[in-house]
Amino acid sequence: MPERLGPYEVLQSERRDDYLSVARAASPAGEQGRLYWFDVKNPEARAAFFRFRKALKALSGLGVLPEGLEISAKPRRYYVFWPLFEAPSALPAKGRKVMREVGAVLETLRPLGYALPDLDLRLGEEGVRVAALDPLAEHDELEVERLGGRFLKARPSGRVRRPREVQAWAPGLILLVLGIWLLAAGSARYLNPPEFIVPELTGKDPRSALEEVRDMGLKVVFTLASEPEQPRDLILEQNPPPGTRVKPGRSLELVLNRPKDGSVPRLEGLPLPQAQRTLEEAGYLPGPAASGYSEVPEGIVLASAPPAQAPLPQGEPVRLLTSSGSAPRKTVLPDLTGLTLEEARYLLSVAELRLGEVQTLPAPQPEGTVLAQSPPGGVELDVGSPVVLTVAGNAEVLLPEQGFMPPPAPETLPEEPAGPSPTVPPADPAPGERIVPIRVPLPTQGTGKPVHVRLVVSDENGERTPIDTFAQGGSTLEGSVRVKGDAKFQLFLDGFPYQQWTSRAP
Structure with missing residues (x-):
């Protein structure tokens, strides 16, 4: 550029x-x-x-x-x-x-x-x-x-003149001038005017400056300048500068500050760069520019603050409001929970929205059922916005048969869980107790992070948590739990309910 x-x-x-x-x-x-x-x-x-x-x-x-x-x-x-x-x-x-x-x-x-x-x-x-x-x-x-x-x-009025021929009457004229000078010898002030040193006048007001040079016989000339940041009627500059030796009759120029009170130019309808140049040419500073939706093309100035024709001293900033173009159309997101994924996809297309990420969570609902959505239903969105859905996936829980069963032989998990392995109860249960085997396939996580697995058991011995560990998604959680009487099992994955079942005593 x-x-x-x-x-x-x-x-x-x-x-x-x-x-x-x-x-x-x-x-x-x-x-x-x-x-x-x-x-x-x-x-x-x-x-x-x-x-x-x-x-x-x-x-x-x-x-x-x-x-x-x-x-x-x-x-x-x-x-x-x-x-x-x-x-x-x-x-x-x-x-x-x-x-x-x-x-x-x-x-x-x-x-x-x-x-x-x-x-x-x-x-x-x-x-x-x-x-x-x-x-x-x-x-x-x-x-x-x-x-x-x-x-x-060569200039007739120049100070350097060509010597002229000496006339016959020149000697008499010289004697006359010499005589006049001798008669006025006592008036040295007029023949040898005194010299003065110009004082420092910048930063003072005109009255004070005139008082300081009143007895010097100078011709004071004021010129105007506009400095909004300086006080009005302040002397900004002087010529000759301070310290100059001058004689009476010399001109002294003083630059006096008279800030111009202009008015904000009309900027509506101009492209932003042109509006900023117009402000600079008028003596103003382009301030920060905001934007908003409008039917006016993008980048065109909608308004200024202060508005057009408002009085404003030069050097002050002027803020601008520009158009961001037409505002996007809005639509309402319907409630999709309980629908199938295909039904949700269809309703999203009708609402002029698009399907975003689809997350799968093991649940007892039929596979593909919408469990949750983000944003929630009833929210107003821009047309074309994405919607994230959480749908039910496969979940398999194998319940034990009635009666006493020995614990299954240990197997190696596909990937070693981050936490400790489930507790394996002793082989010989107490009277009235039995061993219930647990085998639950864990769902696959899109993030690849370990899953927090927690199993809560409630029976005649009370409520306890025999399994509280981490396991890799896609693996199978296997183990056994000792219970007494009817037992209720609740399995939580990452803090959310995943499955629950009851094992009744024989």
């Missing part, structure tokens, strides 16, 4: 500094240009951005910028998109007209510290155009003049 910076798709990265990224990019309309993206997180980055913006506004007044140039100073979206301008280079300049236009550009940028090498100048049909400007370049005034002096001299 291509990298994006705000609404722009990055085509090729050209430069990355601490807080500036420069890249070839494409606008949402498909126009290509150079994107200057500022990560404004400290005073240095803020000062660099506003200095760059001020330079572009000054150049815009000259009419030398290409059409479509976009400047954004919204929270977390400080950038300049500079459309490509294809034209021959204006350098080396040919003709006085081109030299004067280049000089006008340099004269405009001189107070901001930009010089000729920082510019990409092109010669279009309507004259010189600025195709690029290095945002972080900065030179002192002497260096600016040295680098562009030839063009500055």
Whole structure:
């Protein structure tokens, strides 16, 4: 997925500094240009951005910028998109007209510290155009003049003027000026204005800042910025920076925080990615997106919180609700217990449900009878949901014949049970007692785990548990139990009743 910076798709990265990224990019309309993206997180980055913006506004007044140039100073979206301008280079300049236009550009940028090498100048049909400007370049005034002096001299209002021929009256004029200076020697304040050091003004309110510079004779200019996270009317940045030595009459620019109270754009009906880009372009943060069933196609925005047109300061998050598509149809699960497996299968198909796992449990009911179901009957389910059934399987219990019987010869089980073997009573029973042999095939478990087998016997001697062990599913549990009088046997597998029978005394 291509990298994006705000609404722009990055085509090729050209430069990355601490807080500036420069890249070839494409606008949402498909126009290509150079994107200057500022990560404004400290005073240095803020000062660099506003200095760059001020330079572009000054150049815009000259009419030398290409059409479509976009400047954004919204929270977390400080950038300049500079459309490509294809034209021959204006350098080396040919003709006085081109030299004067280049000089006008340099004269405009001189107070901001930009010089000729920082510019990409092109010669279009309507004259010189600025195709690029290095945002972080900065030179002192002497260096600016040295680098562009030839063009500055060509400008009638430039500070560097050509020497004129000495007129006959020049010496007299010089004497007159000298005399005036001598007469005003005592007014050194006016001839040598004092210098002041610019104080730290960021973080203060306008009234306090004006009080501190009131006696310096500076021209204070306020510009506005929007930082919702900072207090209103707080000075965010200043130019010149603190510690700069200035003379009266110098301009002092103060950036004042005035958070913009916008309104949430209308997002209903937009795909989620487009709605998120619309929020970013409006200065808001896309919040978490929830979803819900709707007849609207999947992924389309249904609503926003706050709703459309609601007043909201820029930089705040906006949550979105998107469509998950149409809700699945519902059906009611019938009660299937007591039916055969085939009857249950048929009713499930009528209810537009499908048969899931079928578990077999030994039981006295006919083989294939539904003993239990999951979920239970009467529950509302999505169409096509699976239903798990438990059905009765084969269970064989061999009851002993009446009378006394010797215990059977021990046999080896197919797999050794995990617990102890059933208790074998002594060979000689007491008077009135008899030996009852036990032989029960255990059902096969789909999981392959051992089965917990517990046999409870009730006779004249009371209730007891002669067998409490584990055995492998599919094996046969064999043994013998000594009883007195009529005996009732209850066999439990994994805690569930499996079989019960009665052996009556002879």
